Amino acid sequence: MNLTVAEIAALTGGRAEGGDGRTVTGVNPAGSAGPNDLSFIDSADKAGLLASCRAAAVLMPEDAAKAAAGSSGAARIYVKNPRYAFALVLRELEKDLAPPRRSGRHPSAVVAGSASVDPEAWIGPCCVVEDGASVGPRASLDANCFVGRGASVGEGSRLRPGVSLLDRCSVGRRCTIHSGTVIGSDGYGYVRSGGRHEKIPQLGAVRIDDDVEIGANCAIDRAALDMTVIGEGTKIDNLVHIAHNVKIGRNCLILAQAGSAGSTEIGDNVVIAGQSGLSDHLKIGSNSVVMGRTGVIADLAEGSIVLGPLGRPRREFMRIEATLSKLPEIYAEFKRLRKSREDEKKNP
Numbered sequence: 451m452n453l454t455v456a457e458i459a460a461l462t463g464g465r466a467e468g469g470d471g472r473t474v475t476g477v478n479p480a481g482s483a484g485p486n487d488l489s490f491i492d493s494a495d496k497a498g499l500l501a502s503c504r505a506a507a508v509l510m511p512e513d514a515a516k517a518a519a520g521s522s523g524a525a526r527i528y529v530k531n532p533r534y535a536f537a538l539v540l541r542e543l544e545k546d547l548a549p550p551r552r553s554g555r556h557p558s559a560v561v562a563g564s565a566s567v568d569p570e571a572w573i574g575p576c577c578v579v580e581d582g583a584s585v586g587p588r589a590s591l592d593a594n595c596f597v598g599r600g601a602s603v604g605e606g607s608r609l610r611p612g613v614s615l616l617d618r619c620s621v622g623r624r625c626t627i628h629s630g631t632v633i634g635s636d637g638y639g640y641v642r643s644g645g646r647h648e649k650i651p652q653l654g655a656v657r658i659d660d661d662v663e664i665g666a667n668c669a670i671d672r673a674a675l676d677m678t679v680i681g682e683g684t685k686i687d688n689l690v691h692i693a694h695n696v697k698i699g700r701n702c703l704i705l706a707q708a709g710s711a712g713s714t715e716i717g718d719n720v721v722i723a724g725q726s727g728l729s730d731h732l733k734i735g736s737n738s739v740v741m742g743r744t745g746v747i748a749d750l751a752e753g754s755i756v757l758g759p760l761g762r763p764r765r766e767f768m769r770i771e772a773t774l775s776k777l778p779e780i781y782a783e784f785k786r787l788r789k790s791r792e793d794e795k796k797n798p
Contacts, residue, residue: 451477451543452474452475454473455468456471458474462538463529464528465527466507466527467515469507469524472525473486474507475487476488476543477540480508485504487505488505489503490509490532490533491509491511492532492533495517497518497521500526501521507525510526510528510532511531511532551572553571556576556577558575560579561579564582565580565584567585568588571587571588571603572589572591574611575594576594577591578595578596580596580598582599582600583598584601585597586604586607586623587605588605589607590608591603591608592612594611595611595612595613597615598616598619599618600617602620604621607624608625612630613632614631618655618672621658622657622660625661625662626662627664628688631668631669632669634656634671635669635671635672636694637674637695638694652674653675654674654676657678658670660682662683664680667689669691671691678694678696680692681697681698681699681700681702681718684699684702684703687724690707692704693711693712694712695713696716698716699717699718699719699736701718702722705726707725714731717736719737720736723740723741726742726743727745729748733749734750735750735753739756740756745759747761748761
């Protein structure tokens with residue numbers, strides 16, 4: 451990366467003050483940035499960091515201009531959202547660090563004759579693409595990926611090493627699936643008969659819409675009959691399990707070690723924090739937040755914020771926790787009152 455302060459301001463839609471001609475070649479946090487680095491400060495109350503910052507330039511919120519006035523040293527680039535602006539610059543740096551995009555197929559790849567692979571796609575070492583599968587333009591399968599029968603990978607999507615996309619499942623455009631994730635494993639469906647658990651065939655599939663990112667070592671189960679769906683723009687962290695027939699809306703965030711049991715429907719813009727669990731056949735309203743290590747066992751209305759093992763409204767849960775913290779004193783007072791009552795009975 452080699453950008454001037456003026457070019458960064460144009461890229462981020464910001465306003466530069468000082469040092470337009472300075473060149474930025476790297477990025478670093480404000481505390482460790484060097485004289486050729488770009489950094490950012492995300493709130494006006496941190497403007498004091500400028501005094502010790504050695505960066506060539508710093509992205510700052512627009513409302514920090516007054517606090518930063520008169521500062522020497524780093525050039526300031528005022529933007530609406532410093533974190534987002536920083537991400538835009540990081541994308542430019544990523545282009546430099548990423549290996550050149552390839553097309554074609556590695557000699558060790560195995561591609562079925564009936565598979566459709568766009569000439570601009572890349573099929574990496576030891577990949578397998580089975581009968582009837584399709585891989586779209588500029589899609590990339592890194593080493594050891596598996597694409598099953600009738601499965602599809604959309605334009606510009608990337609499967610990182612060791613991803614398994616099983617039969618009839620689909621990945622949309624511009625998606626990223628990280629290493630070790632399995633899409634289309636059988637749903638956990640059994641029926642008890644004659645004292646045994648008999649498997650219910652899982653004949654459905656998984657549909658992943660455009661611009662989805664799924665972290666490493668996730669399991670997205672195929673539906674029993676219909677479709678498990680991950681909506682457009684949703685981002686899933688590592689070690690997440692999505693069970694069969696689950697429907698996830700658009701632009702959701704699902705964090706590490708969270709899981710959803712079968713047939714639950716999750717609306718748009720929902721956040722499910724780490725180690726949380728959703729029971730089966732629930733409806734989670736759009737714009738809801740399930741906080742960390744929360745268990746949800748009932749439907750949630752739109753805009754809910756819940757916390758705790760029973761998924762209580764956050765304020766209610768906090769009141770309960772505050773009361774529980776006083777339980778030893780409450781119990782001590784109870785024992786005192788009980789003893790006083792017993793003494794009154796003995797000595798009327």
